[in-house]
Amino acid sequence: MYYLSVEHGGRGGCIVNVASMAGLNPNPFSPVYGCTKAGIIHATRCYAVSEAAKKSNIRLNVMCPAFVDTPMFRQMAAGDASQTIGGDQTAVNAFIERIGVLSTEDVSAALIDILTDETRNGLILRCAKKTGNVYSTLTVQDV
Numbered sequence: 260m261y262y263l264s265v266e267h268g269g270r271g272g273c274i275v276n277v278a279s280m281a282g283l284n285p286n287p288f289s290p291v292y293g294c295t296k297a298g299i300i301h302a303t304r305c306y307a308v309s310e311a312a313k314k315s316n317i318r319l320n321v322m323c324p325a326f327v328d329t330p331m332f333r334q335m336a337a338g339d340a341s342q343t344i345g346g347d348q349t350a351v352n353a354f355i356e357r358i359g360v361l362s363t364e365d366v367s368a369a370l371i372d373i374l375t376d377e378t379r380n381g382l383i384l385r386c387a388k389k390t391g392n393v394y395s396t397l398t399v400q401d402v
């Protein structure tokens with residue numbers, strides 16, 4: 260953020276962190292991985308509302324894809340159920356079948372959408388094969 264910042268000679272910009280649907284929706288297939296992604300989601304939203312980001316002219320958003328056809332996904336689909344509670348590969352396969360698999364082009368298009376709309380800040384972009392791209396902010400109950 261320092262070098263992007265208009266306060267340090269930068270032009271500002273947009274930071275897009277990559278989390279996962281597994282960090283938003285509870286699922287038994289990747290609890291540890293999901294925890295890390297939940298952390299990325301929350302950290303992004305915290306930085307997005309910071310005065311530092313505002314003064315730097317930096318937007319921050321986070322992408323939460325479901326399954327995407329990459330080597331990591333193929334390893335999971337090919338029988339590595341080690342991250343799954345219970346290690347049930349049959350359940351993993353059924354889940355993948357139900358959720359569907361995005362292409363990397365699908366995710367790239369979603370990224371372009373975030374970057375090209377300069378009003379987007381602090382948003383979560385859910386990307387899933389069957390539901391498409393859906394922006395959400397999560398409701399915050401003020402204290």
Ligand SMILES: NC(=O)C1=CN([C@@H]2O[C@H](COP(=O)(O)OP(=O)(O)OC[C@H]3O[C@@H](n4cnc5c(N)ncnc54)[C@H](O)[C@@H]3O)[C@@H](O)[C@H]2O)C=CC1
Pocket residue numbers: 277278279280323324325326327328329330331332
């Ligand atoms: N594949 C999926 O179903 C989903 C993936 N994600 C997230 O998307 C991100 C990418 O995941 P995949 O492409 O599936 O993983 P992947 O393991 O298939 O590919 C990761 C790529 O990043 C490269 N890489 C690793 N460290 C790097 C670094 N420091 N600098 C530059 N390149 C580096 C690796 O060499 C590899 O080519 C991860 O954060 C993952 O958690 C999120 C949701 C779904």
Ligand SMILES: CC/C=C\CC(=O)/C=C/C=C\C=C\C=C\[C@@H](O)[C@@H](O)C/C=C\CCC(=O)O
Pocket residue numbers: 278279280281284285286287288289292324325326327331332335342353354357358
């Ligand atoms: C180890 C990481 C592997 C792939 C990367 C990744 O991040 C994949 C995430 C995919 C989707 C997560 C979706 C969560 C969906 C939830 O809403 C529930 O549908 C899951 C709950 C139970 C599973 C049984 C089922 O619904 O079929």
